[in-house]
Amino acid sequence: MKKLVSDQLVQYLENRGVEHIFGLCGHTNIAVLAALEKSSIKFVNVRHEQIAAHMADGYARAKKEAAVVLSHLGPGLTNAATGVANAALDSIPMVVIAGDVPSHFYGKHPHQEINLHADASQYEIYRPFVKRAWRVDRPDLFPEILEKAFQLAESGRPGPVLVSVPMDIFSKEVDVALFEKLNHHTKKLHKPSIDNETAKEIVEKLIKAENPLIYAGGGIMLADASKELKELAEHFDIPVAYTLMGKGAISDDHPLALGMTGFWGTKFVNDMCLHADLILALGTRFSEADCSSWEPEYTFNIPKTKLIHIDIDPNEIGRNYPTEIGIVADLKQALSVINRVARELFPNGKENKELKQKISQYKQEFRKQNEEHIRNDCYPMRPERILQEVREVLPRNAFITTDVGWNKNGVGQQFPVYEAGTIFTPGGYCTMGFGAPAALGVKIAHPDKVVVSLVGDGGFGQNPALLATAVEENIPVVWVIMNNHAFGTIAGLEKAHFDTTYGTVFRKDGKPYSPDYAAIAKAYGVEGVKVQAAAEFKPALQRAIEANKPFVIDVEMINVPTPTAGHWNIMDIYSPDRKVHHVSVD
Template sequence: MSRNMLNGAQVIVDYLIQEKVPQVFGLCGHGNIQFIDALYERSQEIKTISVHHESVAGFMADVYYRVSGKPTATFTSCGPGSANLPISLANAFLDSVPFMAITGNVPTSQFNRGAFQEMYRHYQADFPSTVRTMCKKVFQPTRGEMVPLAVRQAWKTMITGRPGPVVVDVPFDVFMETAAEEAPRATEWNANISSRCGADPDGVEKAVDMLLSAERPVMLVGQGVRYGGAADELRKLAERLQIPVAASASGLGALDVNHPLALGLVARAGHYQANHAARQADVLLALGVRFDDRTSSSWIPGYSFTIPPTKLIHVDIDPEEIGRNYPVALGLMADVRTFLRQVHAELDRRDNLFKKSDARKKWLAQIDGYRKEWDKFVAPGFSDDTTPINPQRAAAEIDKALPEDAIIVSDIGVHHNWLLGFCKPKRPDSLIGSMGFGPMGFGVAGVMGAKFAAPDRPCVSVCGDGAFFMHANVLGTAVEYNLPVVWVVWNNYAYASIRGLQRGYLGGRELATDFKHPETGERYNPDFAAMARSCGVEGVRVNRAGDLGEAIRKGIAANRPYLIDVDIAADVNPAGAGVWELPGLGQSKAGIGTRFQPG
């Protein structure tokens, strides 16, 4: 290689540095050692974080973006190394989270020869086929000179339009081949591209007309508001027009849940005031929402929504989501923040914004009544002092113990539903969870990505015992990089959310969903606190609800990796105002209220 030329690996690393990527997360293998060597050369400018399982790298990159708003990258080797990554790729893809996955592959001279770790039986070096459905696009440069084009196009694809992960799959020799005299200049290629497109001006006028004429309007917010940076514009519009705001699980926290116009969660286990208002709305403005089955009570009318007769205004950056599950009175492809700014500008030009003020006051008074009914319904759980700990009480104690700037990264399981119901996120990134793909381990590993993104904020993972045991290797990573994160292990000795389905839909025929000692039949799990201590992490056990808050405060104050193993009751499931259907098995029952029948 001539002195002034960069090889493929050096081009990629230089481009990441230009894009101000502070660190990459990954795991070594023979297929990416030349890429790691390029990172070594620039180690003063970009950090390398080594993990103990490739999916952990992906989850860390995912949550890093959700907190910082800035994409990063992962690196994995060929064969099983990169094959461990798709679970976190798919998670990011379905939740519209960008990161660049740099995967190694076998040398091009060995394509289709069945070299060690080559996927070749259908097509040569065919890792791209493995992940094509799990990312926005796969790039596979097969010559060094193709790398500059691949890396700059991959970055643009990742961040424009509806964001999502991309894969740059690089054969071993291409990392080493001469590629270019310099990497593409990020400031020229991508810095000046904006995909924050606005809505059709006529559509904005129509949307404003519909909102001003509505008597029972509701705004429904999703991830497009939280990660689109539109929280301030949302709050101002809600206050300006006195429109209550409900949230999908992905949107909870976009408006401080303590705000008087915040309704809380619309979902199968949603808050009564949120579900009951949304299903009675005459106009529903949906902002960056997918209307998935959990939000929509399996699309059964009258539980979450009643569309029609509710007139739906659906705004989304991705036109594929508009009209996917509900007919629209008005569908607008737009960036949510840009759209809300357009609405404010249109309102500035209008007179008589309060022609429906009496109807709005009546509507908000009705909703206050629904809120009181919900508060009465859930009140007993807040004072339950039984052991194992009542899960509602546990969620409330966790919420009370955390400072306002704390970040909860929830894993997947029944605990996630309890957190959504009874934690009160005040900021868009106060409560982070996986909403589309739902892989166990997301919160166990992702909390470390949150800490890299926000080193001065408390970062807490609330994770089930099943998920933590799957990814306990994170303890070593936290110690190696001195990450003061707290894991609260929601230990109910079961895959309790699935056991609940067996009980609810299959007549209690339980199998493979709880953890028992083979000799005694008693509840069994490893001693997670002792496991943590064996790794150099402080570990404690909590058996009483009254001790949980103090344990969390101590864990945060310790300023070192900390694990709290909490004994949680497994036989209580969250009840809400919606339902969920498993086709062929039936649907659940609403815990409060009845199905709304319009007319």
């Protein structure tokens, strides 16, 4: 028996348990949309493909499974590219199904074809950042490619894949046996662990080290291994520092939690890493900003410090630092074995009250440094006060999405996160415009949780059309727009090094300019509040959360840099003979 490929595709996705698809229509994919109308799968319609990709990214992070994007060919696919690349650099599983030109028109340059270097080559655009890009050349091959696509997206180091499908193939018929055969194949692969001998070697090195340290990356969340990480840290009283993507791996109020490293880390945290004699790195790629541009005098001095590195991706082990023990394994599996062996060899563990007292004292002193700004009644508001009041209002298990600027750097440094996997940041690609649409995907995945997006006016202004989707789908996200009338972080950099803010601040007739985002929200049918005084912000946020509907809060913020004693060698590139970072911008 034969059926249309489009119908069988939707049936296949239903059988996989797919509940939502994010995308936008085009003449190449309407056969799939027609099939989806009769499906239990919800198609989430957007106004721009980048919104769809970022929504799918947030959904996949929160749901912990591959998200699906449906795209049109050509401009549809290129519009989505930034969001897909962002997912790739943060190791987020995603399957992009894109319509393509009709297979019988290869070489004729049909409507919207990308073919300057090869015929029917749109799938080549994604090759630098997806795990694999397929073009489906025959309808009978589509089922097998689809199965491979999901398996590859979710296995090993997760990431996006592309399946580019000529539109005529969606409308062809194939034998249902080709799809039914896939039902017998496992949908979840067993992940690699480590053996007892390797675990024993790691445990013995940890117990012998004078100043061991655990360095947690985003891989902890991808592996759902925060519980195992906490168990190991507590058994031996080992302090835990984390990357930007690793924030939340251990609760920020845990007595062994240090904080974020690198440029936006603090001197205390960087010094703890610098003076460690052994580091157990878990699920991190040692990225530049987290590692102070890999210069040994600031954060990590490896190989003077010995490194044990566990990661699911062998390409990351030894990439930036020489590794004494390198292990390719799933972190949850590996840490489970290490914890068992640790209890067997050292049932009483190890206690370090002095260390915990030292960490506690540092945290108290750090909080005191911000007290003046937190209590400041000035308007525009201090960013420190905005973050403090957001934290006071939100429940511990609320989800936060950020963008770039203070809402990423300041949140990483100053905003406590209490539960693993409740903060989503564009760490790898640092994409401006990620946070606002990603929050929609998170809320769809967890409709019972509070979801707040902390974004700048530059980031929110990238794609305000996401508000249309929020209204149509009734997705109650709260957006807090930290509005400094600028691309603030870059403005601070340019001012510090070149004494100008040209091209980085928003002005009209010499005065600060910003659209009225609260009014824009209302035009879309979303409730919006434009805060006029510092005392108004916290009540507005409380009201927004209680409203349980899409809500925009536009709050003006002074343009000051995230304070840091950290190092990033772009400063030396700009000003090789001066020691300057960012500065405030009036």
